[in-house]
Amino acid sequence: MKILVTGGAGYIGSIVVEQLIKAGENVVVFDNLYQGHRAAVHPAAAFVQGDLADRAAIDGVMEQHQPEAIMHFASHTLVGESMEQPFLYLGENVINGLNLLQSAIKHKVRRFILSSTANLFDDPERMPIDEAERIVPGSPYGESKFILERLLYWLDRVHGLRYAALRYFNAAGASAERGEDHNPELHLIPIVLQVALGQREKIKIFGDDYSTPDGTCVRDYIHVLDLAQAHILALRALDQSSRLYNLGNGQGFSVKEVIDTAREITGHPIPAEMVARRPGDPAVLIAGSDKIRRELGWQPQHPNLRDIIESAWRWHKSHPHGYEA
């Protein structure tokens, strides 16, 4: 199948592209390289540098490549940034997604996969969080993804666009060749590994007064290769119906547990300093992913935190300066 992947030069997008190509699919990447890296794009994928704000550029890719499916990763993705610059999210994320969707409908694309987020669930009543949980976006970032989910719902009803919205919890880890390289880096695991590489002095722990066993936030870390597998399964299931899935391992680890595991793996003391809470961080986020297991037979291959961090560590050691090395 010919698949257009927006954001295919970014962390998750580039690894999904790699796995799609391994599965024999035909991929076109559309990315503005604002956060992504040209070197992250699998050499077997066609690459078009362009911006989703440019409707003519999107139409050009659709006309030239005629994709049968779209996977939409390109997005601003930072909760904290969205609380400071809401229009990047409620403006750009939404308008760019709308441009892509309008072009998809015009060019009769029938399948669409959206990267969505656990930030839809700011105040969950149950933990783990399953798909029946009421949606309360935690930030303009989460709201922007929710708006795109609702657009998809209506485009399915009106135009028969089949879609899957995959709500990731904490994507982490690396494949053999591709990993996490953000600038600036703000995510826990890569920062901890940068300390182990001697590139930073310490990790700052954002709060130890949460109501969790050790006081630090608990998150559900999911290996990026397992996420990629979920995309491939969801794509194949779209012929039957549209779908919403929460994606995680169903198990939570605290910030301290992540740091301790990284200390064991790297053999580095990884100094940590306790600082104030980061605004917008809920205490606990754990996914209930029974639905995707049951309906699509999704089975994570790397559910252990240790395996996830080890894969990231291998990638960071071999790419100490990310893709610029």
Ligand code: UDP
């Ligand atoms: N965190 C931290 N120090 C950091 C970065 C993150 O203590 O330098 C914590 C953060 O407060 C959260 C967890 O680590 O509880 C995971 O954060 P990350 O930014 O990796 O992912 P998020 O949960 O925001 O998607």
